[in-house]
Structure formats: C-alpha cells, structure tokens
Amino acid sequence: MKKLSVLFCFLFVGITQQTYGQLSTxxxxxxxxxxxxxxxxxxxxAYSRPAMKGRDIYGExxxxxxxxxTGANAATKISFPEPLSIEGKELAAGEYSIFTIPGKGEWTLILNKDAKVSVANYDQSKDAVRFTVKPQKTKMDFESFTIMFSDIKDNSAKINIIWENTLVPISITDPDVDQKVMAQIEEQIPTAGNNDNVYFAAASYYFENNKDLEQAVEWVDKxxxxxxxxxxxxxLQAKIHAKLxxxxxxxxxxxxxxxxxxxxxxxxxxxxxNQLIATLK
Structure with a gap:
C-alpha cells in the first residue's frame, strides 16, 4: 500500500507539472x-504588438x-515574392527585417537582409536599404503598436507604423504592374475563345488606365x-462607349x-x- 501511495504521488506530481508546462497565458x-x-x-x-500601458513611448x-x-520580441519582418520599390528604393524579392531609428522630426527606416537578426547582433553591412521619413502626429493615442496598410492604389500603397500619437508613413510600389498585365493580355487574348472574363478584364484595364479605348470597346463588345x-x-460597355x-x-x-x-x-x-444615363442626356 505504501509503494502504491508513493507511485500515486509520483504520477500526480508528473501530471501536475505536465499540465502546468502547457499553461497558456x-x-x-x-x-x-x-x-x-x-x-x-x-x-x-510579421511583428509583435507591445502596449503603452501608461508609459511614455518615444523619447522614453x-x-x-x-x-x-520596431515592435517587441524579435525584429519585425517584411516579405514579398516579387521585386518592389520602397520609398523609391528598389528591393529584390525576399524577406527582410525592419529596423528604425526614431527621431523627433525624422525617422530612419532600415531593411536588413538578415531576417532573423536582432538589435544585439545587427550588422549594418547587411542593410538592403536605408531611408528617412517624416513622422506625423495622430489626433488620438494608439494604445497598441500597430502596422497597417492604407492608400491602396493600382500599383502602390502606404505602410503605416503607428504607436502612441505618432504615425510613420512608408510608400511602397509595384513598379512593373503595367508590364505584367500587358504581358498577360498579349498572351491570353489570342487564345481567349469564348472566355468572356478575359475580354472583360482586358477592356476594364484599358479603360481604367486610359489606354486604347477603341481596342477596349472591341473587347467589351466581344x-x-x-x-x-x-x-x-x-x-463597363456603357462607360467605354460614353468616353468614346x-x-x-x-x-x-x-x-x-x-x-x-x-x-x-x-x-x-x-x-x-441611372447616374451614367443622366450625364448622357
């Protein structure tokens, strides 16, 4: 019985430790x-999001x-499978770590080729790009450190780094959008057959980007x-005819x-x- 009690205690301790080891908070x-x-x-x-928790952030x-x-825990990372331009600086496809040097009137933004680097072992020689941007004041405090996209356009957007009452905007561009789309159109139109979606997409792109409207109307009519x-x-057919x-x-x-x-x-x-018809009468 004594041996059984000892065994039971051993198992209980083991179960307790195992459960504690899996505790999620x-x-x-x-x-x-x-x-x-x-x-x-x-x-x-990919990034971690610290909170203000009553603390003064920038300068403290x-x-x-x-x-x-640029966040908490590991360095913030950015990745993209095609070349992009950030603040006018061309970058090859890949994964980069994002570091910053905050300042009162100017921030330095750094993209480093080592995606797993930390502040402790940061190597400036591995920087892919460095550039400066002007921070902006927000009308309200942001409790949690936030990175978000805004101003989405056909080939560009802004990355916003936001915390406390400071917003740092970063322009990002896909410089080869037109070349990529035109290559798809040239490849797919000749073999589109009865695929109306291809003709519609091509006509829409031409209309939205002020290209050859005579060609656009031919595609949309098809x-x-x-x-x-x-x-x-x-x-779309009505809008193209109206523009012509x-x-x-x-x-x-x-x-x-x-x-x-x-x-x-x-x-x-x-x-x-109805709105379009009203403009045409």
Missing part, C-alpha cells in the same frame, strides 16, 4: 501578421536616436456578345445593364447606370 506583446496585395504582389509583415521607452526592432446576362460587363462619345450606344448598354441589375436585385448598379 495572454502574451504581453501579441504576435501579429498583416498582408496586402500591392499591385500584383502580396506583401506580408523607445529612445530617440537609437536602433529599434464579352457582351459571348454572355449578355452580366450587368457589370454591360455597365458614342452616346446612343452608351445609353442602350446602360439601360440593358440597369434592367439586368434590377432583376438581379443589385440597387448599386441600378444607381450607377
């Missing part, structure tokens, strides 16, 4: 990832003029010829698009077509 600086397609390239940023917790890992039940395609000053064709396409949208229960496209 909230992280002081939770890990986070944020991603955004910029142009045709997905950009991902994060000293001015000192190298900072898309409608293949499938005349898509009100969004007909709306073909008012009668534009109104005709807009009326058809409006009727299809109404039948499909899409009031947004009904409104868009």
């Amino acid at each position: 909230p992280a002081p600086s939770p890990y986070s990832t944020v991603s955004q397609v910029v142009g045709l390239t997905e950009v991902e940023i 917790l994060v000293p001015f003029g000192s190298l900072w890992r 898309a409608v010829e293949i499938n005349d039940e898509k009100y969004w395609v007909m709306h 000053n073909n008012k009668e064709k534009a109104i005709e396409a807009a009326e058809k698009s409006k009727a299809l949208a109404d039948k499909a229960g899409n009031p947004d496209y009904v409104k868009l077509n």
Whole structure:
C-alpha cells in the first residue's frame, strides 16, 4: 500500500507539472501578421504588438536616436515574392527585417537582409536599404503598436507604423504592374475563345488606365456578345462607349445593364447606370 501511495504521488506530481508546462497565458506583446496585395504582389509583415500601458513611448521607452526592432520580441519582418520599390528604393524579392531609428522630426527606416537578426547582433553591412521619413502626429493615442496598410492604389500603397500619437508613413510600389498585365493580355487574348472574363478584364484595364479605348470597346463588345446576362460587363460597355462619345450606344448598354441589375436585385448598379444615363442626356 505504501509503494502504491508513493507511485500515486509520483504520477500526480508528473501530471501536475505536465499540465502546468502547457499553461497558456495572454502574451504581453501579441504576435501579429498583416498582408496586402500591392499591385500584383502580396506583401506580408510579421511583428509583435507591445502596449503603452501608461508609459511614455518615444523619447522614453523607445529612445530617440537609437536602433529599434520596431515592435517587441524579435525584429519585425517584411516579405514579398516579387521585386518592389520602397520609398523609391528598389528591393529584390525576399524577406527582410525592419529596423528604425526614431527621431523627433525624422525617422530612419532600415531593411536588413538578415531576417532573423536582432538589435544585439545587427550588422549594418547587411542593410538592403536605408531611408528617412517624416513622422506625423495622430489626433488620438494608439494604445497598441500597430502596422497597417492604407492608400491602396493600382500599383502602390502606404505602410503605416503607428504607436502612441505618432504615425510613420512608408510608400511602397509595384513598379512593373503595367508590364505584367500587358504581358498577360498579349498572351491570353489570342487564345481567349469564348472566355468572356478575359475580354472583360482586358477592356476594364484599358479603360481604367486610359489606354486604347477603341481596342477596349472591341473587347467589351466581344464579352457582351459571348454572355449578355452580366450587368457589370454591360455597365463597363456603357462607360467605354460614353468616353468614346458614342452616346446612343452608351445609353442602350446602360439601360440593358440597369434592367439586368434590377432583376438581379443589385440597387448599386441600378444607381450607377441611372447616374451614367443622366450625364448622357
């Protein structure tokens, strides 16, 4: 019985230690990832998010003029599978660590080729780029350190580093978007056959980027010829004809698009077509 009691105690202690070893508690600086397609390239940023917790941040917790890992725990990382331009600096595809040197009126932003480096073993010779940006004051305090994307356009966006009452904007661009899209159009249009989606996408790109509208209208007319039940395609057809000053064709396409949208229960496209028709009469 004594041996059994000892064995039971041993097992109990072992179970207790194992359970304790698996205990999960909230992280002081939770890990986070944020991603955004910029142009045709997905950009991902992985970082940890410390909180203010009543502390003064810049100039105190994060000293001015000192190298900072730009977050907590491991250095913040950014990765992208295609070459991009950051603040006008061209960067090869890959993964980089992000370091900053905060200042009162200017920040230095650093992308280092060693994605696993820390402040302790940071090697400046491995910097891919360095540049300076002007910080901005926010109207409210941000309790948690935040990195977010904004100002999303066809080939560009901004990365915003935000904490306390400071925002640091960084411009990022996919410089080869037009070249990539045009290459796809040249490759896919000749073999598109009855794929109305290809003709629609090509016509839409030409319309939105002020390219050859005569070619765009040929493609969108082809898309409608293949499938005349898509009100969004007909709306594009109406807009291209309108821009070419073909008012009668534009109104005709807009009326058809409006009727299809109404039948499909899409009031947004009904409104868009009404607005377009109003400008043409």
